[in-house]
Amino acid sequence: MSTNPAILVDKLNVSFADNHVVRDLSFSVASGESYGIVGESGSGKSTVLRVLAGLNRDWSGSIAIEGQAQPKHRDKAFHRNVQMVFQDPYGSLHPKKTVDDTLAEPLAIHGLGDAERRIGRAMSEVGLPTSFRFRFPHQLSGGQRQRVAIARALVLEPSILLLDEPTSALDVSIQAEVLNLLSALRKERRLTYILVSHDLAVVAHMCERLLVMQFGRGVEEMSAATLAARDPKTAYAQQLLTASEGFKRG
Amino acid sequence: MSDTTTARTGWHDWLITNEPASRRQARLGQTYRQWLAFRRNPAAMIGLAIVLLLLLVAAFAPLIAPHDPIAQALDQRLLPPSATYWFGTDSLGRDIFSRVVYGTRVTLVIVLLVVVTVGPIGLLIGCAAGYLGGWVDVVLMRITDVFLAFPRLVLALAFVAALGPGLENAVIAIAFTAWPPYARVARAETLVIRNADYIAAVRLQGASQWRIVWKHVVPMCMPSLIVRSTLDMAGIILTAAGLGFLGLGAQPPIPEWGAMISAGREQIFDQWWVATFPGIAICVVALGFNLLGDGLRDVMDAR
Amino acid sequence: MSDQPLLEVDNLRVNFHTPTGIVRAVRGLSFALGRERLGIVGESGSGKSMTGRAILDLIPHPGEVLADGMRYRGQDLLTMDKRARRKLRGRHISMVMQDPKFSLNPVQTVGQQIAEAYRVHHKASSREAKERSLAMLEAVQIREPARVYELYPHEVSGGMGQRVMIAMMLIAEPDVLIADEPTSALDVTVQLQILKIMDDLVTSRGMGLIFISHDLHLVQSFCDRVIVMYGGKAMETLPAAELADESARARRHPYTLGLLGCLPDLDHPKAELATLKRDPAWLA
Numbered sequence A: 001m002s003t004n005p006a007i008l009v010d011k012l013n014v015s016f017a018d019n020h021v022v023r024d025l026s027f028s029v030a031s032g033e034s035y036g037i038v039g040e041s042g043s044g045k046s047t048v049l050r051v052l053a054g055l056n057r058d059w060s061g062s063i064a065i066e067g068q069a070q071p072k073h074r075d076k077a078f079h080r081n082v083q084m085v086f087q088d089p090y091g092s093l094h095p096k097k098t099v100d101d102t103l104a105e106p107l108a109i110h111g112l113g114d115a116e117r118r119i120g121r122a123m124s125e126v127g128l129p130t131s132f133r134f135r136f137p138h139q140l141s142g143g144q145r146q147r148v149a150i151a152r153a154l155v156l157e158p159s160i161l162l163l164d165e166p167t168s169a170l171d172v173s174i175q176a177e178v179l180n181l182l183s184a185l186r187k188e189r190r191l192t193y194i195l196v197s198h199d200l201a202v203v204a205h206m207c208e209r210l211l212v213m214q215f216g217r218g219v220e221e222m223s224a225a226t227l228a229a230r231d232p233k234t235a236y237a238q239q240l241l242t243a244s245e246g247f248k249r250g
Numbered sequence B: 001m002s003d004t005t006t007a008r009t010g011w012h013d014w015l016i017t018n019e020p021a022s023r024r025q026a027r028l029g030q031t032y033r034q035w036l037a038f039r040r041n042p043a044a045m046i047g048l049a050i051v052l053l054l055l056l057v058a059a060f061a062p063l064i065a066p067h068d069p070i071a072q073a074l075d076q077r078l079l080p081p082s083a084t085y086w087f088g089t090d091s092l093g094r095d096i097f098s099r100v101v102y103g104t105r106v107t108l109v110i111v112l113l114v115v116v117t118v119g120p121i122g123l124l125i126g127c128a129a130g131y132l133g134g135w136v137d138v139v140l141m142r143i144t145d146v147f148l149a150f151p152r153l154v155l156a157l158a159f160v161a162a163l164g165p166g167l168e169n170a171v172i173a174i175a176f177t178a179w180p181p182y183a184r185v186a187r188a189e190t191l192v193i194r195n196a197d198y199i200a201a202v203r204l205q206g207a208s209q210w211r212i213v214w215k216h217v218v219p220m221c222m223p224s225l226i227v228r229s230t231l232d233m234a235g236i237i238l239t240a241a242g243l244g245f246l247g248l249g250a251q252p253p254i255p256e257w258g259a260m261i262s263a264g265r266e267q268i269f270d271q272w273w274v275a276t277f278p279g280i281a282i283c284v285v286a287l288g289f290n291l292l293g294d295g296l297r298d299v300m301d302a303r
Numbered sequence C: 001m002s003d004q005p006l007l008e009v010d011n012l013r014v015n016f017h018t019p020t021g022i023v024r025a026v027r028g029l030s031f032a033l034g035r036e037r038l039g040i041v042g043e044s045g046s047g048k049s050m051t052g053r054a055i056l057d058l059i060p061h062p063g064e065v066l067a068d069g070m071r072y073r074g075q076d077l078l079t080m081d082k083r084a085r086r087k088l089r090g091r092h093i094s095m096v097m098q099d100p101k102f103s104l105n106p107v108q109t110v111g112q113q114i115a116e117a118y119r120v121h122h123k124a125s126s127r128e129a130k131e132r133s134l135a136m137l138e139a140v141q142i143r144e145p146a147r148v149y150e151l152y153p154h155e156v157s158g159g160m161g162q163r164v165m166i167a168m169m170l171i172a173e174p175d176v177l178i179a180d181e182p183t184s185a186l187d188v189t190v191q192l193q194i195l196k197i198m199d200d201l202v203t204s205r206g207m208g209l210i211f212i213s214h215d216l217h218l219v220q221s222f223c224d225r226v227i228v229m230y231g232g233k234a235m236e237t238l239p240a241a242e243l244a245d246e247s248a249r250a251r252r253h254p255y256t257l258g259l260l261g262c263l264p265d266l267d268h269p270k271a272e273l274a275t276l277k278r279d280p281a282w283l284a
Helices: A045-053 A076-081 A099-109 A115-125 A142-154 A172-189 A200-206 A224-228 A235-244 B011-016 B023-039 B042-059 B096-132 B134-148 B152-163 B167-193 B197-204 B209-245 B257-267 B273-300 C048-055 C082-091 C110-121 C126-139 C145-149 C158-170 C188-205 C216-222 C246-251 C254-262
Strands: A007-016 A019-029 A034-038 A059-065 A082-085 A160-164 A192-197 A209-214 A217-223 C007-018 C021-033 C037-041 C063-066 C069-072 C093-096 C176-180 C208-213 C225-230 C233-239
Touching: A007 A045, A019 A045, A019 A059, A019 A217, A034 A045, A034 A200, A045 A059, A045 A082, A045 A160, A045 A192, A076 A082, A082 A142, A082 B197, A099 A115, A099 A142, A099 B023, A115 A142, A142 A172, A160 A172, A172 A200, A172 C254, A192 A200, A200 A224, A200 A235, A209 A224, A209 A235, A217 A224, A217 A235, A235 C188, B011 B023, B023 B042, B023 B273, B042 B096, B042 B273, B096 B134, B096 B167, B096 B209, B096 B257, B096 B273, B134 B167, B152 B167, B152 B209, B167 B209, B197 B209, B209 B257, B209 B273, B257 B273, C007 C048, C021 C048, C021 C225, C021 C233, C037 C048, C037 C216, C048 C093, C048 C176, C048 C208, C082 C093, C082 C110, C093 C158, C110 C126, C110 C145, C110 C158, C126 C145, C126 C158, C158 C188, C176 C188, C188 C208, C188 C216, C208 C216, C225 C254, C233 C254
Parallel strands: A034 A192, A034 A209, A082 A160, A160 A192, C037 C208, C037 C225, C093 C176, C176 C208
Antiparallel strands: A007 A019, A007 A059, A209 A217, C007 C021, C007 C063, C007 C069, C225 C233
């Protein structure tokens, strides 16, 4: 392992037209670490992920992945190394493609042979039985779809996974299964995660450190232990934490 | 549900299974499911029957037609419908029934040629404009607007006038005027599709723009275009008939329905059958394609 | 509760007749609602939303609603004709849905819509309706009611839209409010403000509230009683406080315990989350 952090973001700014959605954001994620970003809607947390993934090119500042500064147009090597899982399992799979098509596509793009073995491996790793291989998305449940989306991200054997609210559209029992799967995969493959979520308990469960964002700024960076001890320093983080505990009368 | 290991028998079960064993079975199963849904729609089934009938009649025209469609018999002019001449004869003594039967071939050729040329052109222009955006979009869509600005028949007339009358030129003219709506539809769909997460996911895999458009956007636009072209066939048939009526489409003695109506217009009050039967044929076929298109829309566009 | 319940539901069933067979969305649910906050929790497909819709006669076409009894203050809802049922809906029983954007008319200002809702059920001049509407907007804690009154639905934020919806539903002063995931699309802080408004209405006006949600924590902290639904059936009905009560664990249904166990918990970190084992016997 090099001493470079897996992800280094420095003074990131993102604007759409006259809307400044991310302001002077800096953070770094060590290799093998799981890093959470929490915030309410409009905090810019998902935008950060899309910029990191190369889906959004309206940014300034600097982004380095494993020591390499990233241009706005990413190359193929970048895409092999950094993959993403989206929030909505109903929208992130092509409705007219079978599981097999979906998993074969990244292999075809990168000209990787041995598709049979790779697809089989990816499916078994995410716990999808082989009988699901030729199903269409409409023949899968939400949790199964999200497993396909994770398998699609893994099939290129990346070292960094960007997770955009991967379980917020799922039932709690399915959420538990998917979170367990993500934890196990990280351990097995020594993956680096950035997990964006609005759910503090999920972030505390999955991540070692987290960043609280509000109105496009990083408000506070803290460890999961600090969060569990309910000891954030800023008022906003404190407020989020209180709100997440549920309703209080009086 | 995944632990049913008992061997399934019968096509139905093989097609409807939730665990297809191959790509082919999955695709066939998908189509079969759509067919099951389609079958429940009586109007669509009538449309399908009419279109199938059209295909059969065209294929077996020589067997069905009792007379030669272009053989003239001047002593048999303008006879009313009878046992020998089911639909009567026209002013040159030709059997109208046989001409209507052979006319299905002309109609089918026009429809197929137009659809084969128009569908892909509209699809590619629309998807490229929608996905690539920017100046590509602006240029392609302004060209589309120019074509859309003229009424279809008038534009087709202008093309035929420039190219000269004839069946091939009529097809080219209709094709030229028919693609813009297809491009519009494809572009509108693409604008929605390109923001979908599954497109973002392929972009993230490093796919080239052409690959994304061709392999991921186009398949999503296909159903609505198939539906649109089926619905459009009625219009194409009517435009072809219109050109034929004006003498700018198929040239005599080719038995084209529009031209046949045109030929019968002088006798419409005295020998009604000359213009009526080809007219009914046009109506029925146009209706058939419309019903079929409606049925397909219900099945394929259901999201 | 000493007085007559506001709403009684006895053996409610909702069936959908599809080409592939009958889908039974709700299979025999019974409960009575008093002047309280009754939570209905469950996962997707548990039938919780269908229950709310069935009470309001809002089940879409291939669906059918059956029950041994469904009474609003003793009036039989099942034998009531469509017109009377419609009158009841909105005036006495209202519903707030998850996404306000789909429930508001995009070409009318929110104020007009609230005033309209009032005038449908009360004889009032337009001036009086406007005054009532402004008061209602204030009651749901909208800071500048006069300004918001003139806004169109697309000009208001999600949280404000939901408040407008609630104002619209409450201006007729219903006795029963059915809230189907009213805050799920909202941020936590906004969520709590909305709950506060509904809570005040229950306490101050004696309204009965059916709060349908997938969020166990929220239901536990907000409701008085909870029905836990799974596969169209009530697994159990319990006081909300007992959801969090460790000492009451032995009395809990295994499904309820399973749901609670799946949730990541700030105070009890675990390496792996428990997963839910579903027992077919629960649906027997």
